[in-house]
Amino acid sequence: MLNVEVIATEELGDRSYLAHDGVVAIVVDPQRDIDRIEALLAERGLTLALVVETHIHNDYVTGGHQLAARTGARYVVNADDPVTFDRTAVRAGDELTAGNMTVRVVATPGHTFTHLAYVISAGDPSTAPAVFTGGSLLYGSVGRTDLVDPAHTDELTRAQYHSARHLAASLPGEAAVYPTHGFGSFCSAGPAVGGPSGTIADERARNDAVLEADEDTFVTRLVAGLTAYPAYYAHMAPANLAGPGPIDLSPLPTLQPRELAERIAAGEWVVDLRDRTAYAAEHLTGSIGIGLGPQFATWLGWVIPWNTPLTLIGENTEQVADAQRQLVRIGIDRPEGRATGTIDALADGRPTRSYPAATFDDLRSGRDEDRVIVDVRRDDEHAVAHIRGALHIPLPELADRLGELPVRQLWVHCQSAYRASIGASLLDRAGFDVVLIADEFPHAQELGLTE
Incomplete structure (x- = not known):
């Protein structure tokens, strides 16, 4: 049998x-x-x-x-x-x-x-x-x-x-x-x-x-x-x-706040694994938010410049270990290090950043002249339906197309808010004034915001 x-x-x-x-x-x-x-x-x-x-x-x-x-x-x-x-x-x-x-x-x-x-x-x-x-x-x-x-x-x-x-x-x-x-x-x-x-x-x-x-x-x-x-x-x-070699899932080196700041200043990727709400509320200046979940490795691997040094920030060591396992599957074998704990402790007196989270209801009630809507979905998703007047830049292209963005408040959305949260963090890292639309796109359609 x-x-x-x-x-x-x-x-x-x-x-x-x-x-x-x-x-x-x-x-x-x-x-x-x-x-x-x-x-x-x-x-x-x-x-x-x-x-x-x-x-x-x-x-x-x-x-x-x-x-x-x-x-x-x-x-x-x-x-x-x-x-x-x-x-x-x-x-x-x-x-x-x-x-x-x-x-x-x-x-x-x-x-x-x-x-x-x-x-x-x-x-x-x-x-x-x-x-x-x-x-x-x-x-x-x-x-x-x-x-x-x-x-x-x-x-x-x-x-x-x-x-x-x-x-x-x-x-x-x-x-x-x-x-x-x-x-x-x-x-x-x-x-x-x-x-x-x-x-x-x-x-x-x-x-x-x-x-x-x-x-x-x-x-x-x-x-x-x-x-x-x-x-x-x-x-x-x-x-x-x-013929891929063996993997090493042993704990990563623990980095101190000064080392995190040095890596960010050097242009390395310091990725925060916490959920999008926690990241928006407070994060290390210059870090990138990619919440740990089923899509984590796919989207990190899609947007990170290949072979860029990578450091992981997690709520705990188990969260970092889960991220390590996901990453080795796509050939990101050994991040440079890890840090866990509260953002205040990891900042160690250095300024932190935050940005607001909103819904499509908030978008409808706001003033059009004060904002630009940024749609980070794929081309095929945008072709089916999109918000009137939105600037469409697929998430994988966002970091290379920052010059196309106006110096105004940017409201970032996708289909379910996961990609938008990554996009918002990339824009925040680049110094833009960002609002994360933490909402699902069908709600925008229900509100009549799309065409």
Whole structure:
């Protein structure tokens, strides 16, 4: 019997999998913090035989290289991927065994040129297999096709269409489907109408690539729906091709107030992990507020200049440790240090800053001539609806476009206030007079502020 356990990384919208027969295990697409997987292997009393990668990941740094090295498992990677480390090189049609499990390799290009799916079966041959689809066939949709090279997006989208349809046609309807992406990851594309699980029969009934009979129509629709993706993605595939090294999640050095001030003065990023309300009320002058939560690593990685020295301010050491774990998954391995405690204590007599938080009701009742509304949402969000007269600068572009902002009070908003809080902190750091609209955009629509 094949058992499959899900290791979810909700912060990045991805899943890794542990498939086993009760004795021997296979891990699919492991995240960088492999201690979660090692703990599960120990808890179940399993021996890890194979670590398999569906593709060279673009949205996170893999833990596969280290997991295989630490356990002695074979590391399975497409033979056509130009990696710089030893691995078990496989191609379409190859079969591997682990315990009483059989792993069949299927070529599924689209998300990347060399993408693979793995069909795993165990025990009774009459029992349906499971298929691990990576960024190919997702629940209701498919993986995006513009991450490798925008010049090849059309070609890869057509390949993705055929890969998804091949899986749906060639496997039994009762076969369970286990994708890596599709749970909030920016690696997803298309209308994600699926739930938390699914089978091949489910995908035949709901997947956009399977239901759309016309390839050109599918390609046009998918490409038109592709939105911006995090800037740090550019660094993930090179790291994965090189074979990522081990991580260090030990406590960071504790920094004193003088050291914090020196780092801020040097232009380094000192990031405050507290929630947006606490940050707005009082923060260190020159710090940046990115509240710790499910989107933390994604947005920090998207807006920070890559390789900029980073220091973390938290309410406590546990908060900083959580941030460290999220960051190693995207290749920010070791921040310079940490500081915890009250802002007054960390300021140590130096001036602090604050700015007001408001709602869209406050915006409606204020005087138009005294303010400029700054919309930091994505282009596609702005195109659907926006506040009349708002200046639109997507959050990832904000730090590079400060010269476009007038010297007036800036009211910053997004869709749910999380990105607006980051944008407000960046503008405050640059010396602007800021108001954070800590409200959800549908409220602005209800008030008739949009067009």
